[in-house]
Amino acid sequence: MLKIKDLHANVEGKEILRGINLEVNAGEVHAIMGPNGSGKSTLASVIAGNETYEVTAGDIFLNGENIEDLSPEERAHNGVFLSFQYPVEIPGVSVTNFMKTAINESRKAKGLEDMPAKDMLKLIRDKSELLEIDRKFLSRSLNEGFSGGEKKRNEIFQMAMLEPKLAILDETDSGLDIDALRIVANGVNKLKSKDNAVVVITHYQRLLEYIVPDFVHVLYNGKIVKSGTKELAMELEEKGYDWIKQEAAV
Amino acid sequence: MDLKDKLVSSFLAFENNVDVHNPVHDVRTEAIKNFETKGFPSRKEEAWKYTSLNSLQKIDFSIFPKKESSLEYKDVKKYFIHQIDTYKIVFIDGVFSSNLSETTHDGVDICLMSSALTKPMYKAVIDVYFNKVASKDESLTTLNTAFSREGAYIYIPKNKVPKKPIEIIHFSTGNDVALMLQPRNLIIAEENSEMQIIERHQSLTSNAVLTNCVTEIFAAKNAIVDYYKVQNDVDSASLVDNTYVDQKDGSHVKVHTFSFGGKLLRNNLNFYQNGERIDSTMKGITIIGDKQHVDHHTLVHHIEPNCESHQDYKGIYADSSTGVFNGKIIVDKIAQKTNAFQKNNNILISDKATINTKPQLEIFADDVKCSHGCTIGQLDEEALFYLQSRGIPKKEARALLMYAFANNVLESVSIPELKVRINKLIANKLGVNLGFDL
Ligand SMILES: Nc1ncnc2c1ncn2[C@@H]1O[C@H](COP(=O)(O)OP(=O)(O)OP(=O)(O)O)[C@@H](O)[C@H]1O
Ligand SMILES: [Mg+2]
Numbered sequence: 001m002l003k004i005k006d007l008h009a010n011v012e013g014k015e016i017l018r019g020i021n022l023e024v025n026a027g028e029v030h031a032i033m034g035p036n037g038s039g040k041s042t043l044a045s046v047i048a049g050n051e052t053y054e055v056t057a058g059d060i061f062l063n064g065e066n067i068e069d070l071s072p073e074e075r076a077h078n079g080v081f082l083s084f085q086y087p088v089e090i091p092g093v094s095v096t097n098f099m100k101t102a103i104n105e106s107r108k109a110k111g112l113e114d115m116p117a118k119d120m121l122k123l124i125r126d127k128s129e130l131l132e133i134d135r136k137f138l139s140r141s142l143n144e145g146f147s148g149g150e151k152k153r154n155e156i157f158q159m160a161m162l163e164p165k166l167a168i169l170d171e172t173d174s175g176l177d178i179d180a181l182r183i184v185a186n187g188v189n190k191l192k193s194k195d196n197a198v199v200v201i202t203h204y205q206r207l208l209e210y211i212v213p214d215f216v217h218v219l220y221n222g223k224i225v226k227s228g229t230k231e232l233a234m235e236l237e238e239k240g241y242d243w244i245k246q247e248a249a250v
Numbered sequence: 251m252d253l254k255d256k257l258v259s260s261f262l263a264f265e266n267n268v269d270v271h272n273p274v275h276d277v278r279t280e281a282i283k284n285f286e287t288k289g290f291p292s293r294k295e296e297a298w299k300y301t302s303l304n305s306l307q308k309i310d311f312s313i314f315p316k317k318e319s320s321l322e323y324k325d326v327k328k329y330f331i332h333q334i335d336t337y338k339i340v341f342i343d344g345v346f347s348s349n350l351s352e353t354t355h356d357g358v359d360i361c362l363m364s365s366a367l368t369k370p371m372y373k374a375v376i377d378v379y380f381n382k383v384a385s386k387d388e389s390l391t392t393l394n395t396a397f398s399r400e401g402a403y404i405y406i407p408k409n410k411v412p413k414k415p416i417e418i419i420h421f422s423t424g425n426d427v428a429l430m431l432q433p434r435n436l437i438i439a440e441e442n443s444e445m446q447i448i449e450r451h452q453s454l455t456s457n458a459v460l461t462n463c464v465t466e467i468f469a470a471k472n473a474i475v476d477y478y479k480v481q482n483d484v485d486s487a488s489l490v491d492n493t494y495v496d497q498k499d500g501s502h503v504k505v506h507t508f509s510f511g512g513k514l515l516r517n518n519l520n521f522y523q524n525g526e527r528i529d530s531t532m533k534g535i536t537i538i539g540d541k542q543h544v545d546h547h548t549l550v551h552h553i554e555p556n557c558e559s560h561q562d563y564k565g566i567y568a569d570s571s572t573g574v575f576n577g578k579i580i581v582d583k584i585a586q587k588t589n590a591f592q593k594n595n596n597i598l599i600s601d602k603a604t605i606n607t608k609p610q611l612e613i614f615a616d617d618v619k620c621s622h623g624c625t626i627g628q629l630d631e632e633a634l635f636y637l638q639s640r641g642i643p644k645k646e647a648r649a650l651l652m653y654a655f656a657n658n659v660l661e662s663v664s665i666p667e668l669k670v671r672i673n674k675l676i677a678n679k680l681g682v683n684l685g686f687d688l
Contacts, residue, residue, distance in 0.1 A: 045635075048635075048639050049638075049639070050635050050639075051635075052631070052635070071638065071643075071644065072635060072638035072639045073638045073639075073641050073642060073643045073644065073647075075639075076638070076639055076640060076641035077641055080639075081639075082639050084636065087636070088630075088632050088633045088636040090633055090636070090637070090651070090654055091654060091658075092653065092654030092655065092656075092657040092658060093650060093653070093654045093657075098637075098640070098650075101642055101646070101650065102637075102640040102641050102642055103641075105641050105642045105643060105646060106641040109641070109643075141654075158640065162640065162641070
């Protein structure tokens with residue numbers, strides 16, 4: 001599904017990603033961990049097509065196709081979804097209108113008619129129930145004044161609405177209380193199937209108890225320095241990153 | 251002959267067609283003298299620093315239409331808020347069109363300035379109100395006063411509310427190569443009365459039009475006047491709009507100005523708060539491009555204590571368009587407990603677009619709450635990426651952000667069909683169809 005080869009990326013002339021290699025197949029869950037500032041969010045943004053970051057070398061393939069020249073919206077139409085670490089506040093656009101626009105623009109890109117209003121309402125109702133989101137919430141301006149946890153829950157609501165092939169969840173667990181974490185993880189697990197894949201970026205083992213990864217990678221200094229299975233996450237939780245940093249320095 | 255000389259000499263011809271013995275004519279005569287002395291404002295004057303009328307003065311405007319024209323309703327229906335029933339006061343090339351209009355004298359007067367200025371039954375009202383709040387000094391206002399003869403006359407007596415909103419529309423047909431229009435409106439809301447007005451100036455061809463309009467609004471105790479100016483004219487039409495509002499105790503007057511088109515638009519909005527517990531609201535959305543120019547000059551004069559004023563202007567400027575916002579707030583020494591708020595936020599979506607924005611506060615009282623804020627920015631790139639990452643194409647995402655930016659100004663529009671219309675005009679202006687109304 002996703003194949004990243006020797007990916008290098010800069011921001012403002014500074015190299016942040018220094019040769020990432022990663023392969024994610026349909027049906028898999030991958031976790032990416034790593035110290036603050038190591039480049040996890042940058043990697044997620046680059047996959048989603050954020051032009052703030054300049055790809056200087058390497059390739060990203062989505063279902064075998066090089067997506068270098070695709071705009072963020074085209075990547076979204078091809079099934080990429082990024083749950084933002086810091087969702088952007090957009091005053092003046094309600095959650096509902098935003099979702100309607102997003103869904104219908106994706107349909108338009110696929111040559112489909114707008115979703116009938118009735119179906120749209122039902123979809124919104126079903127997905128907001130799944131994530132236990134109050135209806136009143138949906139008429140509020142997107143992310144404006146949302147609490148940290150509400151923003152994250154709203155990201156997963158959007159994911160549930162858009163049903164992506166490849167979901168990248170950037171620290172979706174941070175800011176969630178214990179109940180919300182369970183609800184959000186449940187939302188993610190509902191979407192999981194053999195046809196799609198999830199990449200979870202997290203600092204904590206806790207989320208991985210709900211969304212169980214097939215592989216765990218450690219990103220440090222712009223490179224994946226270690227990969228393993230879910231046991232690696234437990235080891236990191238126990239020991240921290242010092243030993244990884246030492247290994248990487250050797 | 252330059253336009254000033256032409257206007258001054260046309261005054262003689264104008265006098266052949268009005269009753270020079272009517273006291274109103276003394277007002278006109280006084281006014282033309284003032285204009286003759288002052289002439290058109292130049293950029294040397296502070297208030298006209300960023301707006302030049304020079305190129306307009308070079309056009310050979312007809313001061314009176316050469317012949318009467320008529321229009322079919324079906325051809326101009328789209329300029330009305332036709333989804334609802336309204337009173338209509340319609341002019342074609344400055345001349346009242348009875349077949350497009352729907353006036354009334356049923357408990358309220360929604361009719362013509364020409365009748366009000368000439369018929370004895372209106373004399374008492376004219377004596378009290380005509381040219382009483384309009385400036386006797388500002389040159390374009392006095393020019394309008396000199397030629398005042400036609401326009402809308404609206405008189406809502408105590409405790410009355412007209413059954414429906416009132417539309418005032420001026421069409422120009424292009425029968426003249428270039429036409430200057432000078433409508434004069436007088437709007438009186440007596441105690442506890444209420445009204446909604448929509449005003450529009452619309453040219454139907456690419457022939458040049460210059461409109462120099464003056465509207466006087468009097469809101470008596472507890473009256474409510476809700477006024478909407480829809481400015482979406484063609485690129486050959488220019489408008490100088492002078493609105494003067496006199497408010498008494500507890501009255502609420504709101505003016506919304508939607509500026510989406512025209513060659514040059516200058517809005518002079520002047521509010522005088524002659525009473526307590528008054529609320530004055532001025533809101534605007536400006537979305538222009540090409541070489542269009544929009545200039546908003548507002549004035550609120552807080553004369554008595556315990557009043558409020560609210561100003562919220564949003565502007566989006568593309569291409570080589572230029573914008574001006576100048577908001578003057580005067581708080582007199584005795585006007586304690588005044589709340590005066592002013593906001594002007596702008597987005598420039600092209601390197602060549604410019605905006606000059608300036609608050610002008612003259613506060614002489616000490617117990618007041620005043621806030622003002624001007625911002626000039628670009629579209630938020632991070633927000634743009636967020637929307638795109640959800641599958642919304644860049645063009646639509648930009649439009650959505652611009653909509654969102656301007657949107658809160660629409661919240662106070664009290665005619666739903668008008669709100670829908672404005673939303674459509676905005677979508678049109680941004681070249682998108684978002685499939686919903688914000
Ligand atoms: N737009 C930007 N401009 C400048 N520097 C940036 C930008 N984006 C990222 N960086 C820098 O790149 C590095 C990697 O940042 P990134 O956000 O990818 O880290 P992260 O691994 O997600 O960290 P965290 O765990 O704290 O979320 C940091 O040093 C950061 O300051
Ligand atoms: Mg991060």
